[in-house]
Amino acid sequence: MKGNILVVDDELGIRRGCQRALEPEGYNVETAVSLQEARQKINSFSYDLILLDVMMPDGRGMDLLAPIQTQDPETVIIIITGYATVDLAVQAIKGGAYNFISKPFTSDQLLLTVNQGLEKRRLSLEARRLQAVEQQAKALAQAKEEAERLSEFKSRFTFIVAHELRAPVGGAQSLLRVLTRGKAGVLTDKQREILQRVETRLDQLMVLINDLLDLAASKTMAADETLPMTPLGPVLREVMSHFAVEAEQKQIVLHYEAPAESFVVQATEHGLTRIFNNLVGNAIKYTPVGGVVSVSVAVVPPHNVAITVRDTGIGIPQDALPHLGEEFFRAENARQSATIGTGLGLSIVKHMVASFGGSLTIASVEGQGSAFTIEFPRCNPG
Ligand SMILES: Nc1ncnc2c1ncn2[C@@H]1O[C@H](COP(=O)(O)OP(=O)(O)OP(=O)(O)O)[C@@H](O)[C@H]1O
Ligand SMILES: [Mg+2]
Structure with missing residues (x-):
């Protein structure tokens, strides 16, 4: 199916004529004889294109513009206008209709106008799709930037904390060495054994600190840093x-x-x-x-x-x-x-x-x- 079209006109001849011209071209054509019937159809289905008579027995076609646009802003509206209603057609175009076609019209004129209208819809939908893709790309780029910022913050934080830990742990290691080397008095075997175990733990802590420092440094290394x-x-x-x-x-x-x-x-x-x-x-x-x-x-x-x-x-x-x-x-x-x-x-x-x-x-x-x-x-x- 090339497209779904609704013809809203109280004249049987126009409705039939539109169907005869459009259906052989592969369009699905539905009709409505009154605004009320048209409203019902619009509310339950999204049409690609609507041919709309401005003068209907139960009101003006213009009154349908807003409900159609609410249902699908990209539905193409083509006003069917008689000789006496050109002013109304112009108003309808100002209100969002795409084009108008004057009665009486030939099948070729109708087809040309409908095809132009549907091409416009296709382009609008494509533009909308591209806009959505662009927005998604923008959102992704923002998320990536945020993740990188957080990751860099984490590295810098780790670097600072590890750096601050180095001095006191190093100090404790030196003090402990004074004790274990017996330079602050003679130790019992038990005391030496305990202190040596503390020394081992501190050595492990120092290895961890150095690892964290190296990891943070390697992550934050600038790409343009000149290497020897x-x-x-x-x-x-x-x-x-x-x-x-x-x-x-x-x-x-x-x-x-x-x-x-x-x-x-x-x-x-x-x-x-x-x-x-x-x-x-x-x-x-x-x-x-x-x-x-x-x-x-x-x-x-x-x-x-x-x-x-x-x-x-x-x-x-x-x-x-x-x-x-x-x-x-x-x-x-x-x-x-x-x-x-x-x-x-x-x-x-x-x-x-x-x-x-x-x-x-x-x-x-x-x-x-x-x-x-x-x-x-x-x-x-x-
Ligand atoms: N040569 C290896 N043979 C088998 N497994 C390995 C080898 N090298 C690394 N691995 C695996 O990769 C893991 C991570 O290695 P990594 O060097 O990061 O940590 P680690 O050696 O466990 O601790 P450390 O941080 O002290 O180096 C190891 O725990 C082990 O599972
Ligand atoms: Mg290892």
């Missing part, structure tokens, strides 16, 4: 030697493999160290005694370098994979295998890698092991 050129090799070798003792204690073989050439990436040394300390630290933490942890560097043509930290550990359950890197997320098998951990390490890694223009991909099979690969654009030609 940092050679990757020395950072990785430093990280490997940092974990040598821990790996040996767990009888884990630590393996490092890199091509002879050196790679320079655009990143801070502190950031790179944090990234690989987290990844290698996790690999050792989540690999049982006797396993293997390997770090390998490889060229990814044309301009990237990839560093993969691979382990033969507990792996990551399939359903946990999408959540890795969410703040404080720890998979169930990880909680069981290592009770200590806050679940901040990978979020720091994720944000830092992103702020250095790199990418992180994770592959893992539960019970077999995991591989964390970081890809950076390299600054020196390979």
Whole structure:
């Protein structure tokens, strides 16, 4: 059906004529002989177009304009006017009718006017739809802006709180060291044991504070911040030697493999160290005694370098994979295998890698092991 049309006219000839002209063109045409009948039809149905006689036996067609527009503001109204009622037609157009057609009219004249009217309706509806889409887009943009503002506020708040906690916790650590080193008098074994436990707790608290600081810093890093050129090799070798003792204690073989050439990436040394300390630290933490942890560097043509930290550990359950890197997320098998951990390490890694223009991909099979690969654009030609 091309459109629903209502013909409101008391003259049978006009009603029939309109039906004869319009129905073969694929329009659904209904008729009303009085304003009262027209009102009933308008109230129960939304027409695309209404042909409306200005002079009706029970009133003026004009009186229907308001009810039609209330029902559907985009319904096109075409006034049917006789020679003597042109003034009324002009008034009706001022009141919102789209056009008028003068009696007597031919089928072609009627079709032309109706088609123009329906084209106008189509365009109005399209404009309205676009306006709605535009408004939705605006609302979405506003919501996104608000979410970003809140997220930045959260990061800044975290940064300030963590920063303020650092000094008193650091102070307490120093004071405690005076006691545990016996520099403030001799301690009983029991006292020393208790104080050492307090010291361990404070060390953990300091790690958490530093994690929160790094996380907030990596999130608020400005996109245009200029980063230094940092050679990757020395950072990785430093990280490997940092974990040598821990790996040996767990009888884990630590393996490092890199091509002879050196790679320079655009990143801070502190950031790179944090990234690989987290990844290698996790690999050792989540690999049982006797396993293997390997770090390998490889060229990814044309301009990237990839560093993969691979382990033969507990792996990551399939359903946990999408959540890795969410703040404080720890998979169930990880909680069981290592009770200590806050679940901040990978979020720091994720944000830092992103702020250095790199990418992180994770592959893992539960019970077999995991591989964390970081890809950076390299600054020196390979
Ligand atoms: N090498 C790995 N093998 C298995 N699971 C891992 C590995 N690395 C990360 N995960 C999973 O990802 C989670 C998040 O890692 P993340 O480093 O953020 O936290 P964490 O090591 O538990 O605690 P911390 O904040 O002290 O680093 C871990 O709890 C664990 O479920
Ligand atoms: Mg970790």
